[in-house]
Amino acid sequence: MDWQGQKLAEQLMQIILVAFAVVAFFTGYVLGSFQMMLLIYAGGVVLTTLITVPNWPFFNRHPLKWLDPSVAEKHPKPQAAAATTSKKKGSKK
Amino acid sequence: MHSFGYRANALLTFAVTILALICAIASFSDTLSTPTPTSNVQVLNINRFQKKPDGDDEVSLTFNISANLQSLFTWNTKQVFVFLAAEYETPKNSLNQVSLWDGIIPSKEHADFWIHTTNKYRFIDQGSNLRGRNFNLTLHWHVMPKTGKMFADKIVMTGYRLPQAYR
Numbered sequence: 001m002d003w004q005g006q007k008l009a010e011q012l013m014q015i016i017l018v019a020f021a022v023v024a025f026f027t028g029y030v031l032g033s034f035q036m037m038l039l040i041y042a043g044g045v046v047l048t049t050l051i052t053v054p055n056w057p058f059f060n061r062h063p064l065k066w067l068d069p070s071v072a073e074k075h076p077k078p079q080a081a082a083a084t085t086s087k088k089k090g091s092k093k
Numbered sequence: 094m095h096s097f098g099y100r101a102n103a104l105l106t107f108a109v110t111i112l113a114l115i116c117a118i119a120s121f122s123d124t125l126s127t128p129t130p131t132s133n134v135q136v137l138n139i140n141r142f143q144k145k146p147d148g149d150d151e152v153s154l155t156f157n158i159s160a161n162l163q164s165l166f167t168w169n170t171k172q173v174f175v176f177l178a179a180e181y182e183t184p185k186n187s188l189n190q191v192s193l194w195d196g197i198i199p200s201k202e203h204a205d206f207w208i209h210t211t212n213k214y215r216f217i218d219q220g221s222n223l224r225g226r227n228f229n230l231t232l233h234w235h236v237m238p239k240t241g242k243m244f245a246d247k248i249v250m251t252g253y254r255l256p257q258a259y260r
């Protein structure tokens with residue numbers, strides 16, 4: 001998921017849950033059924049989970065531009081300094 | 094919101110918080126209704142009225158309780174617990190309350206009822222003060238909600254009197 005996708009996922013989650021809560025409360029109040037309110041809200045939570053939690057493609061419409069591998073090879077990481085420090089601190093990498 | 098677990102956790106926490114909020118509002122909605130319950134108790138017979146060997150008076154009564162508690166039920170009511178108490182004053186105690194009968198009303202349909210019964214619990218005084226005693230019969234109830242605060246109230250019915258002599 002990219003940055004824009006994450007923001008979208010968060011907004012969708014909040015809006016859909018609140019909307020379902022409002023619908024659930026008023027339906028339950030008008031029908032006089034507490035169980036109906038809980039059922040509608042539970043349905044809303046499941047729906048929101050399906051929409052916002054999995055990594056859907058539409059959350060990745062603005063993908064991050066990672067550096068191309070061919071360009072990265074032209075700028076090698078500093079190896080010499082890393083080799084000496086890694087000998088002293090063997091376990092830490 | 095970068096990982097599956099992160100999003101799932103955020104969603105679950107938010108969902109539970111919103112659930113708590115709608116339950117609180119549902120409980121608050123109970124205060125908007127004004128109940129109008131009615132009740133009536135007839136004492137049909139004094140079956141026994143004796144002084145026990147330990148010195149305390151005991152009465153056994155048969156009575157008919159009729160009540161309509163339907164207006165107490167809202168969409169947020171789980172059940173109503175109702176009990177009938179005899180209340181009287183003695184030289185030793187300014188208020189005595191003795192529970193004679195109780196019941197649970199599970200739904201609105203059962204809330205308009207009458208019952209012809211002897212006292213479920215024994216009516217025993219602390220001492221020997223019941224002869225000729227005037228007492229009130231009070232119907233108390235507790236409205237138990239599905240979520241939120243429990244409300245209790247009562248109706249006081251006056252004018253009952255025990256006999257002057259044991260029988």
